[in-house]
Amino acid sequence: MNNDFDFKESLQKTALILLLQSISMRNFILLLFSIFSFSVSAQLSINGVLQDENAEPIPFSNIVLHSSEDEAMVKVETSDLDGNFSFKNINEGSYYVVATFVGYNDFRSELINLSGNPINMGILKMVTSSVQLETAVVKARRSLVEVKPDRTVFNVEGTINSVGDNALGLLRKAPGVLVDNNNNISVLSRAGVLVYVDGKRLPLAGDELTAYLTNLPAEQIDRMEIITNPGAKYEAEGNAGIIDIRMKRDKSHGMNGSLSGTITQGKKMRGNLSSVGNYRNKLLNSFGTLGFNDGRRFNEMYFVNNQNGLRTDESNYSENRDQGFNYRWGTDFFLGKNHTVGFLLTGGQSENTGESDNIIAISRLSSVNTIDSVLVATNSSLQDRDRSTYNFNYAFDNKAWTVNFDLDYGKYRNDSEYIQPNRYFNSERTELLTEVLTEYDTPVDIDIYTAKVDFETDIGGGRLGFGSKFSKVDTDNTFLFYNLIDGNRVQDDRRSNQFNYDENVYAGYVNYQRKLNEKLNFSAGLRVEATDAVGDLKAFLPELQEDPVDLEYTDFFPSAGLTYNLAYNKTLSFNYGRRINRPDYNVLNPFTVQLSELSFQKGNERLNPEIVNNFELGYTLNFRYNFKLSYSKTTDQITRLIAPDDEDPRAGFITWANLAEQTVYGFNISAPFGVSENWNMFVNFNSGYLDNQADYGDGAVVDVQAFTYSIFQQSTFTLPKGFTAEISGYYSGPGVWGGVFEYDSNYSLNFGLQKKFFNDQMNVKVSANDVTYQTGWSGFSNFDGLIGTGRGNWDSRNVNLSISYNFGNSNVKSRRRSTGIESESKRVN
Numbered sequence: 030m031n032n033d034f035d036f037k038e039s040l041q042k043t044a045l046i047l048l049l050q051s052i053s054m055r056n057f058i059l060l061l062f063s064i065f066s067f068s069v070s071a072q073l074s075i076n077g078v079l080q081d082e083n084a085e086p087i088p089f090s091n092i093v094l095h096s097s098e099d100e101a102m103v104k105v106e107t108s109d110l111d112g113n114f115s116f117k118n119i120n121e122g123s124y125y126v127v128a129t130f131v132g133y134n135d136f137r138s139e140l141i142n143l144s145g146n147p148i149n150m151g152i153l154k155m156v157t158s159s160v161q162l163e164t165a166v167v168k169a170r171r172s173l174v175e176v177k178p179d180r181t182v183f184n185v186e187g188t189i190n191s192v193g194d195n196a197l198g199l200l201r202k203a204p205g206v207l208v209d210n211n212n213n214i215s216v217l218s219r220a221g222v223l224v225y226v227d228g229k230r231l232p233l234a235g236d237e238l239t240a241y242l243t244n245l246p247a248e249q250i251d252r253m254e255i256i257t258n259p260g261a262k263y264e265a266e267g268n269a270g271i272i273d274i275r276m277k278r279d280k281s282h283g284m285n286g287s288l289s290g291t292i293t294q295g296k297k298m299r300g301n302l303s304s305v306g307n308y309r310n311k312l313l314n315s316f317g318t319l320g321f322n323d324g325r326r327f328n329e330m331y332f333v334n335n336q337n338g339l340r341t342d343e344s345n346y347s348e349n350r351d352q353g354f355n356y357r358w359g360t361d362f363f364l365g366k367n368h369t370v371g372f373l374l375t376g377g378q379s380e381n382t383g384e385s386d387n388i389i390a391i392s393r394l395s396s397v398n399t400i401d402s403v404l405v406a407t408n409s410s411l412q413d414r415d416r417s418t419y420n421f422n423y424a425f426d427n428k429a430w431t432v433n434f435d436l437d438y439g440k441y442r443n444d445s446e447y448i449q450p451n452r453y454f455n456s457e458r459t460e461l462l463t464e465v466l467t468e469y470d471t472p473v474d475i476d477i478y479t480a481k482v483d484f485e486t487d488i489g490g491g492r493l494g495f496g497s498k499f500s501k502v503d504t505d506n507t508f509l510f511y512n513l514i515d516g517n518r519v520q521d522d523r524r525s526n527q528f529n530y531d532e533n534v535y536a537g538y539v540n541y542q543r544k545l546n547e548k549l550n551f552s553a554g555l556r557v558e559a560t561d562a563v564g565d566l567k568a569f570l571p572e573l574q575e576d577p578v579d580l581e582y583t584d585f586f587p588s589a590g591l592t593y594n595l596a597y598n599k600t601l602s603f604n605y606g607r608r609i610n611r612p613d614y615n616v617l618n619p620f621t622v623q624l625s626e627l628s629f630q631k632g633n634e635r636l637n638p639e640i641v642n643n644f645e646l647g648y649t650l651n652f653r654y655n656f657k658l659s660y661s662k663t664t665d666q667i668t669r670l671i672a673p674d675d676e677d678p679r680a681g682f683i684t685w686a687n688l689a690e691q692t693v694y695g696f697n698i699s700a701p702f703g704v705s706e707n708w709n710m711f712v713n714f715n716s717g718y719l720d721n722q723a724d725y726g727d728g729a730v731v732d733v734q735a736f737t738y739s740i741f742q743q744s745t746f747t748l749p750k751g752f753t754a755e756i757s758g759y760y761s762g763p764g765v766w767g768g769v770f771e772y773d774s775n776y777s778l779n780f781g782l783q784k785k786f787f788n789d790q791m792n793v794k795v796s797a798n799d800v801t802y803q804t805g806w807s808g809f810s811n812f813d814g815l816i817g818t819g820r821g822n823w824d825s826r827n828v829n830l831s832i833s834y835n836f837g838n839s840n841v842k843s844r845r846r847s848t849g850i851e852s853e854s855k856r857v858n
Contacts, residue, residue: 073119073143077150079112079128079136086112087155090130097123097140119143121544126150133157140652144594145547181205181699183253186277196250196274197242201804202757203253204713204741205697206272209766209806212239213669216269217257217659217695218717218737218764220668221610221639223267226274226375229420230264232439232477232502235615240414244353244379248289248303248833249318251277257659258588258604258643261538261554262483262494265586268610268641268663276357277305278316284308285837295827297348299324317358325350330821332628336814337678340397342390345624347408353379359420369424376417383410387625390456391679400456406625408449415442431485441475450513451626465626466513474505475614491543494554497536504530508620522569524621528634530614532562540588550592558609559583564617564634578617578634584609602647612636612667616685630683637687639665659695666691668721669767672729673815681815688723688731688768707747715739721768729813735771737764755781755796770819772808776801777825792833799825 075094079087090108094116095101103124108114121144128136133155141148183203201208207215214222224231224238233241256263257270277287286306293299301322308315325348332343355377362370387406392399418439425432452464481498510524540554565577588606595601616632623629641663648656666688674680695717702710716738723731743757758778765771781796807820 073121073145074147075116075119075124075126075141075143075150076147077114077126078152079108079114079130079155080152081133081155081157084152087130087133088112090114090128090133090155092126092128094119095125095127097125121145121547126153128153128155130155142594142597142600142652148597181255181257183255185247185250185252195243195247196245197239199247199250199253200242200272202741202759203255203272204699205255205257205715207739207761207764209772213766214269214272216255216272217697217715218693218719219269219641219643219661219663219695220666221268221608221641223264223271224274225271227276227373228273229435229437230266232475233441234613237414237441237443237473237615240379240381240412241416244322244351244355244377245274246291246301246303246320246322248291248301248831249276249305249320249355249357251275258590258606258645259608260552260588260590260606261540261556261586262496264498264536265556265558265584265607265609266611268608268639268643268661270608270643276318278307282309283837285835287833287835289831289833291829291831293324293827293829295824297325297327297824299326299351311363313360313362315358315360317356319354319356321354323350323352326824328821328823330819332817332819334681334815334817335394336673336681336816338394339679340392340394341627341679341681342392343387343628345385345387345628347383347385349381349383351379351381353377353414367425367427371422371424373420373422374418376415378416379414381410381412381414383412384408385410385624387628389625389627402462403454403456403458404625404627405452405454405458406449406623408447408624410445410447412443412445416440429486431483433483435479435481437477437479439475439477441473441477443473443475445471445473447471447623449623449625467626468511468513468518470507470509470511471620471622472507473614474503476503477501489543491541493539493541495537495539497538498534499536500532500534502530502532504614506530506614506618506620520569523573525569526573526620527567528614528618528620529565529567530562530617532560532611534561535559542590548594552588552590554588556586556588557583558586560611560638562611566619566634580638582638584640598651600647600649602645602649604643604645604647606643608641608643609638610641610667611638612685616667621682627677627680628682629680633685636667636685637665639663639667639687653701655697655699657695657697659693659697661691661693661695663691663693664689666721666768670731670769670812671767671810671815671817672813681817686723686725686768688721690722692720694718704744708744710742710744713741715741717764719765721765723768725813727813731768731812733765733769733771735763735765738762751784753783755779755783757781766808769812770808770810772806775803775806777804790835792831792835794829794831794833796829796831798827798829802826 079090081087088108088111092106092108092114094103096103104116104119106114106116124141124143126138126141136153136155138150138153141150181204185199197208197212200206200214205217213220216222231238231241252275254273254275255270256273259271263271284307286304289303291301299322301320303318303320305318306316327346327348330345334341334343357375359373360371364370385408387408389404391401391404393401418437421436423434448468450464450466453462454460455462477500479498479500481496483494483496485492485494506528508526508528510521511518512521536556536558538554538556540552542550542552544550560580560582562580563577566575568574586607586609590604591602593601617634617636618632619634621629621631641661644660646658667685668688669683670686671681671683674682695715698714700712702712704710716736718736719734721731721733739759739761741759743755746754748754756779758776760774760776762774763772777799778801779796779798780800781794783792783794785792802825804825805820805822809818
């Protein structure tokens with residue numbers, strides 16, 4: 030395979046995919062027409078009555094019907110003298126109603142599933158507002174978690190206990206999401222999550238992904254969308270689905286934005302400054318964010334390993350300082366009624382300096398109280414990361430057709446330098462026995478090119494979507510290992526090498542969804558992806574040179590979904606999807622990253638992609654209580670393993686390998702409760718049974734089963750004097766990380782308090798996280814002759830203070846527009 034970018038070859042493969050796609054789409058449509066007849070949606074009505082707290086009618090109120098799918102306005106009516114209102118000639122679908130009137134808080138209904146028969150919503154109560162009109166900004170408070178048919182939405186903006194946190198910390202709090210001690214993310218007990226930002230895949234993994242999420246302040250995030258079974262429109266990558274981080278972006282006309290600052294004090298101090306701005310008129314919408322961060326963190330880990338007749342007691346304490354900034358700027362130009370052209374620039378730089386002490390006491394299992402020697406590695410590191418991405422997009426929408434086209438380029442540059450002296454002492458650490466002084470540099474360059482186009486149109490009583498995508502990833506990794514001899518750097522060519530990984534993916538898809546009758550909806554899709562990838566390990570010594578690993582394969586990824594309305598407030602759903610998880614450069618890279626020469630991790634360039642089949646059965650009651658059963662079967666599961674080193678009997682390391690298979694059964698409950706008028710609660714319960722199986726020969730067997738569960742809750746209290754309080758926390762039962770590490774239970778408890786000033790323009794939040802300091806981890810592993818226990822902690826216990834100020838010239842206009850008030854001033858008490 031030629032490593033250079035062959036544009037002609039790429040066009041040929043893309044053309045082939047499009048041809049296959051068009052054939053598949055034609056057959057798909059013909060099949061649908063042969064099974065289902067053309068139908069016209071029924072025209073129905075929604076009725077109700079508006080009253081105040083005293084059961085008096087509210088006449089002439091503005092009442093707006095919105096579609097729940099995209100929140101678009103469907104129809105506007107006003108209530109009559111008796112408070113009655115009616116929306117007539119409404120198509121079947123899912124809606125919600127918003128009612129506004131001078132002197133009352135806005136009313137927003139629960140979701141309404143209009144199917145088969147007209148709906149009478151009965152009496153809707155509106156609550157009197159006691160504030161003056163000129164200073165009133167009536168805002169609908171979003172639920173902390175919204176469970177939709179295809180995703181779970183974790184609303185971050187406005188939650189008190191997100192203060193001072195970052196994207197990685199928020200994921201630890203998200204329902205159904207687990208972040209392990211190595212910052213690997215899983216959803217519904219399934220590993221292999223793909224992270225998106227604003228609908229675009231974030232092409233990072235491992236330490237680079239951790240660094241990005243850690244340096245992304247919570248103050249810039251609006252919400253996180255957790256999609257456990259994506260349809261054919263999405264990339265097939267990601268066995269556990271997608272987590273899409275949506276950044277703040279205001280759609281109001283005029284100029285508006287916010288400034289915020291946060292200080293976090295735990296064992297170490299850190300802080301950030303963040304700004305969000307937006308300007309919108311009839312011709313364009315320009316938006317951006319800018320953030321700075323500076324702070325220190327710590328991490329501590331302890332391991333006891335028994336292997337090869339030896340015992341090693343290891344402690345590792347590290348401190349790091351992160352400094353950096355991030356930016357995001359985009360503009361959409363509205364070219365007439367149907368055309369939008371836009372661009373988006375994102376980027377950032379960060380510098381991480383770290384120091385760590387890795388200490389390993391070595392003894393024999395026959396006499397564990399007699400220390401043979403102690404290894405002390407006092408490490409220091411410097412990591413510089415620079416990233417920038419560029420996007421051009423075009424959108425066309427004339428109701429009959431929608432077209433979206435995107436071009437993206439991403440550039441990531443990471444330079445890392447490590448200094449690691451390995452010194453062996455006697456048991457009392459009073460005499461130096463021997464030392465090995467080493468340094469290593471690991472620059473990584475990543476370039477990513479993508480182009481995609483999506484089409485949607487109505488056909489056969491349903492919605493047809495199809496599209497194509499091409500992506501190219503070029504990764505250059507260099508590992509230069511040096512021995513320090515008499516103060517001079519001498520490159521060790523036996524341990525130094527270069528690893529280049531290039532991947533091209535050509536994809537096409539077709540998807541169709543339609544309402545079959547008044548109760549049943551279905552969707553089905555097929556995605557085809559052709560992968561052409563090569564991993565080339567280039568040694569500095571000819572005798573160490575290995576042949577490149579060349580991967581070339583085509584896979585088909587079907588998906589399907591059914592939704593059945595059992596009754597007005599009861600919905601049953603089924604989803605199926607086949608997905609893939611390709612090994613990325615982090616897990617393929619065979620470089621050795623060391624805590625010391627006896628404790629390290631390395632990749633595996635011989636990994637195969639993993640394939641998973643996911644099944645989900647869901648039930649929704651009263652539009653708010655959600656229950657989900659899930660089952661997944663994965664072949665060639667890519668997982669972490671902890672094993673003894675073949676060359677040094679004292680050493681142990683972490684590596685990546687393919688399991689023969691992994692089976693996961695899951696169950697999830699999400700439920701919001703209104704405990705009282707001033708107390709709202711959200712509860713999420715997640716459980717799973719996991720079975721890992723593999724046999725690598727010579728007694729290296731994985732046979733691990735575990736039942737795990739977690740409970741998350743957040744309570745919000747409305748207090749006197751305009752205060753709002755939050756209490757949140759989780760409890761996670763025992764489970765399995767990777768292939769063999771069985772972890773113990775842990776939990777966290779957080780408190781928060783919020784107060785707004787200056788007509789709600791200034792917001793002050795105070796929070797305390799992990800007050801019991803029980804977020805840490807501990808566990809046990811047994812694989813290939815290495816039996817080990819471990820535990821660890823980080824700076825999860827802290828206190829945060831955040832102050833934000835909102836500004837803008839669109840607030841008054843939007844308030845008056847929402848209540849239908851003319852320009853003259855009126856006061857309502």
